[in-house]
Each structure stands twice: as structure tokens, then as C-alpha cells.
Amino acid sequence: MTLSKQHIQFVRSLQLKKFRQKYNNFVVEGDKMVREILQQQHIRMASLYALPEWLDANALLLTYCNVPMHPISPAELHKISGLSTPNQVLAVADIPEPPTITSLALEGFSLYLDQIQDPGNLGTLLRIADWFGLRYVFCSPGCVDVYNPKVVQASMGAILRVPCLERNLPELTAAFPTLPICGAVLDGDNLFRTTLPQHGLIVIGNESRGIAEDTAALLTNRLTIPAPQHAGAESLNAAVAAGIIIAVLIDRA
Amino acid sequence: MTLSKQHIQFVRSLQLKKFRQKYNNFVVEGDKMVREILQQQHIRMASLYALPEWLDANALLLTYCNVPMHPISPAELHKISGLSTPNQVLAVADIPEPPTITSLALEGFSLYLDQIQDPGNLGTLLRIADWFGLRYVFCSPGCVDVYNPKVVQASMGAILRVPCLERNLPELTAAFPTLPICGAVLDGDNLFRTTLPQHGLIVIGNESRGIAEDTAALLTNRLTIPAPQHAGAESLNAAVAAGIIIAVLIDRA
Structure with a gap:
């Protein structure tokens, strides 16, 4: 002992x-x-x-x-x-073998996390992916490690179920050139009033800087969560924004 | 110096x-x-x-x-x-004087937080309230203090703008008996497919126990965020669930 x-x-x-x-x-x-x-x-x-x-x-x-x-x-x-x-x-x-990417181009939604830094946020994002049955969670090279113990704990078991891979967005768009790429931006189309894709990638930006400029250039669907009171907060938490966008995309798909 | x-x-x-x-x-x-x-x-x-x-x-x-x-x-x-x-x-x-409750019974949405324990979650919930211009954030007696420094920092300034009060739900329902009380539960009506109130209170439960039983008994609208894949996560993070419900309520109101 x-x-x-x-x-x-x-x-x-x-x-x-x-x-x-x-x-x-x-x-x-x-x-x-x-x-x-x-x-x-x-x-x-x-x-x-x-x-x-x-x-x-x-x-x-x-x-x-x-x-x-x-x-x-x-x-x-x-x-x-x-x-x-x-x-x-x-x-x-x-650490399991990274999953092979099979269905990305054709069906369902996946997350692409652009330099998410906070382990609690990443764990919460994995819970969202798990709840909504997303296909994959792609982490950009600058993300906190998904096997960081704080991420594992905050994921409340989601890390055991959600297929996670490290990928660059340009790699993915090169491999799947017709893939719709949705992202939350401050000056996009009202999430509730615009035509939404039936499958694709949802890009979530870094907690303080949002979606990087070169990543934003690859978006095919620039979405905004409508804020009735613009005097208020400048932004929502990354995981909260992800949850709202994913819930609406899946409801409409 | x-x-x-x-x-x-x-x-x-x-x-x-x-x-x-x-x-x-x-x-x-x-x-x-x-x-x-x-x-x-x-x-x-x-x-x-x-x-x-x-x-x-x-x-x-x-x-x-x-x-x-x-x-x-x-x-x-x-x-x-x-x-x-x-x-x-x-x-x-x-610490500012608690605001007086004026418009609660008639218009807009407010949050009721039932024993939220994590300062980061409370700060994130305040950001959501700020973004969506909610009327009030009511904290149940067991909530972490809104002026806790970790809450203040996580709120990213929302604490300076959102009117917060400590209240018991039974007090509020006694004072405003016709007020719609929405809450996220696992076996409620599909948030996207049910008739939603035009104003009211949104109850968010404790991170691990959810909405307490005596609080749940006061709900007039039991809402569920649809999860396509039920084998997955048992729950969403409290702030993520709040964000999704509030975004949809406000879009429909």
C-alpha cells in the first residue's frame, strides 16, 4: 500500500x-x-x-x-x-488515437476552436459538443491541451465521448472546400433571421481577441447573436455563444 | 507613496x-x-x-x-x-443601493439564480444578462456573493450595469402571482417547439443539483433544450443553458 x-x-x-x-x-x-x-x-x-x-x-x-x-x-x-x-x-x-475524419464533409456539425485558452471554457465547450452530439471538436494549434487535467475535469466526462483532433482551419477548408464555416461575429447576420447551413463547422474564437483575422476570412456564414441592448456587454462568453449558435443551427437543420 | x-x-x-x-x-x-x-x-x-x-x-x-x-x-x-x-x-x-423592482410584473425578462456556487459561472451569467438587456438578476440566498472579486472580474464589467438583488423565489411569486416562471429541466417541453411567454423570470439551477424541488414546483414553463444524442452529456453548463433559453425567449417575444 x-x-x-x-x-x-x-x-x-x-x-x-x-x-x-x-x-x-x-x-x-x-x-x-x-x-x-x-x-x-x-x-x-x-x-x-x-x-x-x-x-x-x-x-x-x-x-x-x-x-x-x-x-x-x-x-x-x-x-x-x-x-x-x-x-x-x-x-x-x-490518450486515444485521434479519430479519422469521415463524415465531416457531408453531415452534422463540428466545432472548430480558435485558440481557446481557458481550461474551464474548453471543458464547457466539450460538454456542449457532447450534449448536441457534434461530430468532431477541432482545436487549433494554440488551444489549451484537451488532456489538461482541468479541461478533463471541467468536461465532466465529455472528453471520453467527443472525438477531438488538433487541426488548422486552412487544412480543413483545403480538404473540404464546400464545407460551410459558421462563426460568431459582432456585425454578421442575425442568427434567428438568416438562412443557416444544414451541416458544417462552427468556429469559436479566442476569449479575449475573438476570431483571428485570417480565420474570419474563411467564414462562409457570419452570424451575430442579436443583443437588444447595445449599451451592455461587449461580448458573450465563448462557450455561451457557442451553445446558442449550435442550439439554433441544430434546431433548423 | x-x-x-x-x-x-x-x-x-x-x-x-x-x-x-x-x-x-x-x-x-x-x-x-x-x-x-x-x-x-x-x-x-x-x-x-x-x-x-x-x-x-x-x-x-x-x-x-x-x-x-x-x-x-x-x-x-x-x-x-x-x-x-x-x-x-x-x-x-x-456597493450600490439595491434597485427597486418596478417593471418585473409587466415586461421583459429577468434571471433568478438558484444557489449558483461558482464565481466564474455567476460572472458569466451577469454578462449574459447584460448582453440581452435583462431587467434584473435575482440571486437566491445560497448564491455566491455578486460582489465577490472573482465574480466582479468574470462579469467583465456587467456587474456595473446589471441590477442585482437577493430574493427568494416564493417572495417574488407572492408579489407577482401572474409572472411566468421558466426553468430548464430534463423532461420539459422542447424550447424550440413550445409556446413561450412574452416576459417573465428564467430560473437557473445550481451547477450540480439543478433546480431545487421546491423551486421547480413554482415553474409555469418547464423547458428542455433538445439534445439529439441522448447517450451524451447529462447536462449543459448552467450559464450555457441560460444563454440558449434567454436567446430563444427574447427572439420569440
Whole structure:
């Protein structure tokens, strides 16, 4: 029941992207998300660290999976956890192979995230993609890493279900030249009053700078969420804007 | 150019609700929000702490306001700031008188926040209220304090514009018995396919528990944001759900 110093260092190192990429592993914490990962097909768990009472309570579920289990003490959990209040269990999982892009050109909606910086925002965007059953979430090179532990936690499990890939928008538009590209801008067409595409990409810009100029040049549908009171806020939160646009696009499609 | 220890302690104490209530003051940080507060009519600034270069750059604006100014060093700013990276200036402002409720029964939409706990979520909800020009934001007794510095910063200035009050929902429904009360629930009517009220209250539930049972009993319009893929996320982020419902309500009103 004692974790070696190297072992603790390994798990803690996964808080950093450099080591997640080196080992191809990421960390998932807490009872709910770890039980969900155990039931997933496409994400392999590499090892499990849990309080003995959690292992007992989940014995049946654990008999069906072949994963090295480490019973640990609350003090050890605290050492390997990235949470200020660790929750019973921590799993190290393999970063899955990026999905292949098959249906993008033809059906459904996908998100393209242009340099989203805040882990909480990215996690919330993954929840939106999950709720609305979006095909893919594409992250531009400057986005925060989707396997950042804060993103994983904020996604509340969505990261386990939503296919995420790193891509540049010009690559995507070159590969799928007829793909409609929607984006929220301040001077576009009223989202509720304009003709909307039946499928395509929804571009969400950086939290403070919005959609970058070279990205904006690629938009085929410039959409604005109507604000009755223009004296008010200059912008909506990126995830809120995404939620409104996606809900309306899907309702109309 | 030296702040006394008591002075530093006073400003720092405003990070806590207890002292904000005792002194009736709250803290606003950063160039953009402080300049905005200087131009506001209804929020009085009690004192201003800024780097000398900020005071120089804003000399013209400052000539029109009669507020005690304290030129401070970067080290002093760091001592009184609640931000990990302080931004040039910090203002102590008076908490404004709660607005009187006049138009609630008759027109427009207002938000009722049922025990929202996360300061970032509350700030984002205030931005939504500001963007859509909502009449009031009512916070239930268990909500995080709207003058919490993290809420103030996340609101990106919306706190300076949106009328906020602490209220219980039963009080409001007793005072305005015909007021439509909309809420997002998982088994309600499809938001896009049902008849919506032309004005009223939009109830947003706690981040993890949703709308409390006694609150849910008061809803007149139980709305659901349609999710095409029910295998996915169990819920949307509270602010995202609020944004979608408000955008559609206002479009239809």
C-alpha cells in the first residue's frame, strides 16, 4: 500500500503537457468519471489508484477490466492528485488515437476552436459538443491541451465521448472546400433571421481577441447573436455563444 | 507613496463577504473596468490605487471625478490585489443601493439564480444578462456573493450595469402571482417547439443539483433544450443553458 517516489512523480508529471505527450497518458479523477472510463470501449486505462473502500464498492465493475490497481491511502491520493479536494480515485488512461475524419464533409456539425485558452471554457465547450452530439471538436494549434487535467475535469466526462483532433482551419477548408464555416461575429447576420447551413463547422474564437483575422476570412456564414441592448456587454462568453449558435443551427437543420 | 499597514489590510479584507458587508465596499481591478466605473453614474468610487503611469495616462478622466487617489508601487499593488497578475489599478467602490423592482410584473425578462456556487459561472451569467438587456438578476440566498472579486472580474464589467438583488423565489411569486416562471429541466417541453411567454423570470439551477424541488414546483414553463444524442452529456453548463433559453425567449417575444 505504499507508492514509490518514482510512481508518485510519474503521476504528478502528467499535469504537464510535455509528460502527457512523452508517456501518451492523461489523468482522470473522481468516482463518476473513473467509473465511466471503465465502461468505455475506446479509452484504455493504464492504471488505477484508489482508496480501499472505493475498490471494495466497485469490485464487481473491476472484475471485468484488466488494469493494474493500486490501493492507496488518502495521504497518497493527495500527493498524486491535481485537485485541492481529491475524490477517492485517480486513473491514468492512454490518450486515444485521434479519430479519422469521415463524415465531416457531408453531415452534422463540428466545432472548430480558435485558440481557446481557458481550461474551464474548453471543458464547457466539450460538454456542449457532447450534449448536441457534434461530430468532431477541432482545436487549433494554440488551444489549451484537451488532456489538461482541468479541461478533463471541467468536461465532466465529455472528453471520453467527443472525438477531438488538433487541426488548422486552412487544412480543413483545403480538404473540404464546400464545407460551410459558421462563426460568431459582432456585425454578421442575425442568427434567428438568416438562412443557416444544414451541416458544417462552427468556429469559436479566442476569449479575449475573438476570431483571428485570417480565420474570419474563411467564414462562409457570419452570424451575430442579436443583443437588444447595445449599451451592455461587449461580448458573450465563448462557450455561451457557442451553445446558442449550435442550439439554433441544430434546431433548423 | 507608501500605504499604511491598516490601509493594505482594509483593501485585502474586501476579498471576504463579511468585510464587504461591514464596510459596504467592493473591489474592482484592472484598467478597463476601473475606467468604466469612473464613467458610471450609479456606482460611487471610494478610493483608487494605481501605478503613477496609469494616473498620468488617465489624468483627463480623473479631473472630473472627486475620488481619493493613491499612487502606489507595483509591490504595493501586488499586496492589495486579489489577482495573481495585478493590472495597474484597483478601485474600492461603494456597493450600490439595491434597485427597486418596478417593471418585473409587466415586461421583459429577468434571471433568478438558484444557489449558483461558482464565481466564474455567476460572472458569466451577469454578462449574459447584460448582453440581452435583462431587467434584473435575482440571486437566491445560497448564491455566491455578486460582489465577490472573482465574480466582479468574470462579469467583465456587467456587474456595473446589471441590477442585482437577493430574493427568494416564493417572495417574488407572492408579489407577482401572474409572472411566468421558466426553468430548464430534463423532461420539459422542447424550447424550440413550445409556446413561450412574452416576459417573465428564467430560473437557473445550481451547477450540480439543478433546480431545487421546491423551486421547480413554482415553474409555469418547464423547458428542455433538445439534445439529439441522448447517450451524451447529462447536462449543459448552467450559464450555457441560460444563454440558449434567454436567446430563444427574447427572439420569440
